[in-house]
Amino acid sequence: MKRTIYTIAADLGLSPGTISKVLNQTGNVSSDTRERVLKYIKEVGYVPVTSARMLKSKRSYTIGVVFSEELHIGLEHSFFSSILQHFKNYVEKEGYELSFIVSRLGKNKMSYYEWCMNKKVDGVYIVVGDYDDQGIYELASMNIPVVSTDIIIPGIHSIISDNVLGINISLDYLFNEQQVKSVGMITGPQSSKAFVERFQAYKSYFRTHHKDINDAFIVEAESFGFTSGYNAVYKLLEQTKTLPEALLVGSDDIALGVLKALQEQKIRIPEDIQIIGFDDIAFARHFTPSLTTIRQDREAIAHKAARSLLTLINHKSEKVEALTLMPVTLVKRDTTK
Amino acid sequence: MKRTIYTIAADLGLSPGTISKVLNQTGNVSSDTRERVLKYIKEVGYVPVTSARMLKSKRSYTIGVVFSEELHIGLEHSFFSSILQHFKNYVEKEGYELSFIVSRLGKNKMSYYEWCMNKKVDGVYIVVGDYDDQGIYELASMNIPVVSTDIIIPGIHSIISDNVLGINISLDYLFNEQQVKSVGMITGPQSSKAFVERFQAYKSYFRTHHKDINDAFIVEAESFGFTSGYNAVYKLLEQTKTLPEALLVGSDDIALGVLKALQEQKIRIPEDIQIIGFDDIAFARHFTPSLTTIRQDREAIAHKAARSLLTLINHKSEKVEALTLMPVTLVKRDTTK
DNA sequence: CTGTTAGCGCATTCAC
DNA sequence: GTGAATGCGCTAACAG
Numbered sequence: 001m002k003r004t005i006y007t008i009a010a011d012l013g014l015s016p017g018t019i020s021k022v023l024n025q026t027g028n029v030s031s032d033t034r035e036r037v038l039k040y041i042k043e044v045g046y047v048p049v050t051s052a053r054m055l056k057s058k059r060s061y062t063i064g065v066v067f068s069e070e071l072h073i074g075l076e077h078s079f080f081s082s083i084l085q086h087f088k089n090y091v092e093k094e095g096y097e098l099s100f101i102v103s104r105l106g107k108n109k110m111s112y113y114e115w116c117m118n119k120k121v122d123g124v125y126i127v128v129g130d131y132d133d134q135g136i137y138e139l140a141s142m143n144i145p146v147v148s149t150d151i152i153i154p155g156i157h158s159i160i161s162d163n164v165l166g167i168n169i170s171l172d173y174l175f176n177e178q179q180v181k182s183v184g185m186i187t188g189p190q191s192s193k194a195f196v197e198r199f200q201a202y203k204s205y206f207r208t209h210h211k212d213i214n215d216a217f218i219v220e221a222e223s224f225g226f227t228s229g230y231n232a233v234y235k236l237l238e239q240t241k242t243l244p245e246a247l248l249v250g251s252d253d254i255a256l257g258v259l260k261a262l263q264e265q266k267i268r269i270p271e272d273i274q275i276i277g278f279d280d281i282a283f284a285r286h287f288t289p290s291l292t293t294i295r296q297d298r299e300a301i302a303h304k305a306a307r308s309l310l311t312l313i314n315h316k317s318e319k320v321e322a323l324t325l326m327p328v329t330l331v332k333r334d335t336t337k
Numbered sequence: 338m339k340r341t342i343y344t345i346a347a348d349l350g351l352s353p354g355t356i357s358k359v360l361n362q363t364g365n366v367s368s369d370t371r372e373r374v375l376k377y378i379k380e381v382g383y384v385p386v387t388s389a390r391m392l393k394s395k396r397s398y399t400i401g402v403v404f405s406e407e408l409h410i411g412l413e414h415s416f417f418s419s420i421l422q423h424f425k426n427y428v429e430k431e432g433y434e435l436s437f438i439v440s441r442l443g444k445n446k447m448s449y450y451e452w453c454m455n456k457k458v459d460g461v462y463i464v465v466g467d468y469d470d471q472g473i474y475e476l477a478s479m480n481i482p483v484v485s486t487d488i489i490i491p492g493i494h495s496i497i498s499d500n501v502l503g504i505n506i507s508l509d510y511l512f513n514e515q516q517v518k519s520v521g522m523i524t525g526p527q528s529s530k531a532f533v534e535r536f537q538a539y540k541s542y543f544r545t546h547h548k549d550i551n552d553a554f555i556v557e558a559e560s561f562g563f564t565s566g567y568n569a570v571y572k573l574l575e576q577t578k579t580l581p582e583a584l585l586v587g588s589d590d591i592a593l594g595v596l597k598a599l600q601e602q603k604i605r606i607p608e609d610i611q612i613i614g615f616d617d618i619a620f621a622r623h624f625t626p627s628l629t630t631i632r633q634d635r636e637a638i639a640h641k642a643a644r645s646l647l648t649l650i651n652h653k654s655e656k657v658e659a660l661t662l663m664p665v666t667l668v669k670r671d672t673t674k
Numbered sequence: 675c676t677g678t679t680a681g682c683g684c685a686t687t688c689a690c
Numbered sequence: 691g692t693g694a695a696t697g698c699g700c701t702a703a704c705a706g
Contacts, residue, residue, distance in 0.1 A: 052699035054388035095443025106432025389683035
């Protein structure tokens with residue numbers, strides 16, 4: 001049977017308005033009737049129709065998700081999927097659903113902002129964004145709660161791992177504990193902010209510690225994946241005859257490709273060269289040799305993002321710090337001594 | 338500026354009903370005014386508010402997605418995420434959005450069916466389902482279009498890879514081309530239909546070809562992941578002193594764990610033992626040695642599922658074949674000779 | 675504390 | 691081929 005607040009109001013001898021009130025925990029209802037309504041609702045399994053509620057209240061209990069596909073990073077990308085999954089779990093507990101923001105739907109195109117208006121999303125979560133994507137800036141300038149975990153945009157609260165800390169930990173470990181003399185770096189494409197930060201941190205560490213940077217020990221991978229790491233090694237080999245004693249790699253995905261190429265060249269890890277990655281993806285542990293890496297706490301990032309966004313949604317006025325740096329840790333495995 | 342069909346009707350000196358008609362391609366409108374409306378709409382970037390449309394029309398242009406979390410298979414699982422991504426791309430082109438079906442949202446619980454009613458989804462796509470999940474059977478029995486790509490439920494159109502074919506191809510290759518004498522199997526947990534099918538196919542191949550099955554060569558992995566494959570090898574080693582010449586593994590995730598354990602035991606691949614996996618996940622190619630495996634065409638599966646579901650949605654009466662078997666292929670790499 | 679009422683923005687009869 | 695009226699199910703403001 002089809003139920004509306006009218007039918008259940010009739011069944012209980014109440015008025016629809018009262019039912020609405022207990023549903024929304026607004027207005028005054030005697031705890032007596034509230035109990036009665038709640039009990040009956042549970043009994044018959046009534047759930048309010050979302051669209052009607054949205055139409056009236058301007059709220060949708062839905063969070064729009066930007067998961068950029070420009071970069072060809074789809075849901076397959078385990079790092080971001082994992083963050084999204086944790087985020088989803090968290091907000092669902094608070095009664096929010098997720099909806100992917102798309103700019104083309106069938107025939108009509110619309111901006112992110114238009115989409116948000118039409119779906120009446122309560123907030124937006126940018127999981128993976130593209131700096132060239134104008135839609136994001138437009139979003140940031142409108143009065144709608146937004147958080148991001150990948151890119152930093154003025155006006156948007158971002159939660160990102162402390163890249164500088166990660167690089168510093170790695171370098172300290174290599175230079176001080178391992179007494180390594182030289183450390184090169186294979187960075188990811190500098191179109192991505194995270195890779196830029198990590199590379200900058202690497203350079204400024206050398207500067208601060210009065211060490212010389214050997215440009216021959218530095219390679220920028222052409223892309224994000226395994227293959228680009230693999231190729232980067234051959235580029236490195238062209239640049240220098242003698243390898244550095246250790247190598248920092250911009251991401252685990254790339255690092256695993258690096259390992260493969262190194263093994264192919266019969267270069268022993270960690271004896272001849274030590275490797276430290278970044279991210280701690282699932283496979284980092286499984287690869288042979290298992291990868292020493294900087295671990296990003298995906299769950300902590302996702303939950304922090306969720307909490308911040310919900311705060312913004314519920315107290316629009318309240319300022320949430322514009323940038324939250326999440327701590328990272330060094331996970332020592334077999335690619336370092 | 339806020340636009341509704343009323344404002345644009347006023348702007349054009351028409352009535353809201355007319356606007357609605359051209360938007361929905363229903364009723365009679367002179368091609369002249371239709372053009373005019375369409376042009377103006379594009380110009381000002383108007384898009385109808387979803388919730389209002391849903392409320393009245395009973396359609397949402399939304400597809401509910403069941404992505405079971407009971408099995409702890411989240412979005413991180415690359416195989417299913419990949420299928421979902423392809424599915425998403427396809428249906429978005431046709432103007433549909435995705436929405437995850439959840440059974441608990443904040444405080445209130447609801448069945449899949451209730452959720453579908455409230456969101457007024459046009460159809461449901463079961464990416465990963467659990468046979469113990471009663472909600473799925475309820476869905477199947479209701480009059481709502483459903484397709485699945487993981488499990489087979491009476492009344493639901495399923496698109497799945499031809500597991501039997503995959504196993505037969507593998508075994509033919511091993512026995513005939515490689516002239517192998519014995520083939521063992523490490524299967525996945527038999528709670529999953531796909532693993533059951535693959536294991537059954539293995540057994541019936543032996544039966545049909547009058548070969549004896551050596552039970553000592555068979556191990557059921559305890560779970561879906563890398564680690565369970567790793568452990569399975571040690572279980573196998575306990576069961577038999579002499580290994581089979583080849584091993585079929587229920588999935589690539591498990592197979593990679595198998596490789597790791599084998600390498601650890603200094604068992605040479607493919608010299609001492611050949612391995613064939615199933616799925617062809619991204620890492621199968623990257624692992625050392627790269628994994629020979631049965632490739633499932635994820636994109637083809639997703640697109641077929643999308644097409645079938647859209648057909649069901651648009652022609653509810655039309656019967657779509659209840660089960661579609663998708664072809665698989667053997668990808669030869671370094672774990673076979 | 676509870677009931678009544680007026681829209682929210684659109685789709686769908688009907689008349690015209 | 692076009693336009694006015696009605697209602698989808700709910701919320702919010704107000705009246706009782």
